[in-house]
Amino acid sequence: MTGAATIEVLVVDDHAVLRRGVIAFLEALEGVTIAGEAGDGQEALDRLGQMAVQGELPDVALMDLHMPGMDGISATSEIVRQFPAVKVVILTSFSETERLNAALEAGASGYVLKDAGPAELDTALRAAVRDEVYLDAAVAGKLTRQMRAPASGLGVLTDREKEVLVLVAQGRSNQDIADELYISERTARSHVSHVLTKLRVTSRTQAALVAVKEGLVRPS
Known part of the structure; x- marks a missing residue:
């Protein structure tokens, strides 16, 4: 990317070895510098708060999804x-469209899989700083196919929502679901709400009955 503006990146990943690998990967890209690193979402916010005080916010936060x-x-x-000036690009191994949708709803400017090549990652970072959205081709393809052929029955649920439905049918609370799936309680609550809406039911008990009827779980 000769002549391109330098992009400063904060790398967020809970696995130290993987995080170091991502940093090494980025350092090999021309015009990309590492502004810092964080091991989870809260640490990333704390780091950004410190950077903001010093007037040194990065251009992009490269964010893993699955973190405690x-x-x-x-x-x-x-x-x-x-920190609206900081763009977020998701870098993950998860290709499910529900995660993509959740990331975009949260305000992410990009979604890249961890098997991406250097050119693709560079493209995603530069699209983000131009206030554009970059989606991994494989994930975008899944999303397009899903939009063209809407499902019915349990098919309206994503894989993650089916996981949530099973846990709902087991009588688990939102916090239990969050702990089981390594997500926040807020995200768990959102998933449950989406499940109820998609199944056109008004209670967790009704959703559990649907799960039993459809054979997703055995009756207790």
Whole structure:
């Protein structure tokens, strides 16, 4: 990217080894510098708060999704709210469209899978700083197919929502679901709400009955 503006990136990933690998990967890209690193969403917010005081906010936060404590979706939402000048690009191994939708709803400017090549990651970062949205081709393809062929029955639920429905049918609370799936309680509550809406039911008990009727869980 000769002649392109330098992009400063905050790398957020709870796995130290993977985080160091991502940093090494980014350092090999021309015009990209590492502004810092964080091990989870809350640490990322704390780091950004410190950077803001010093007037040194990065251009992009490169965000993992699956992290203990504050997950990537919740962190993205908070970064967009508290530090609107910082763009968030998701870097994850999860290709499910429900995660993509959640990330975009939270305000992410990009969604890239961890098997992406250097050119693709560079493109995603530069699209973000131009206030554009970049989506991994494989995930975008899934989303397009889903929009063209809407499902019915349990098929209206994403894989993650089916996981949530199973836990609802087991009588688990929102906090239990959050702990089981390593997501925030807020995200769990949102998933439950989406499940009820998609199944056109008004209570968790009714949703549980649907799960039993459809064979997703055995009657207790």
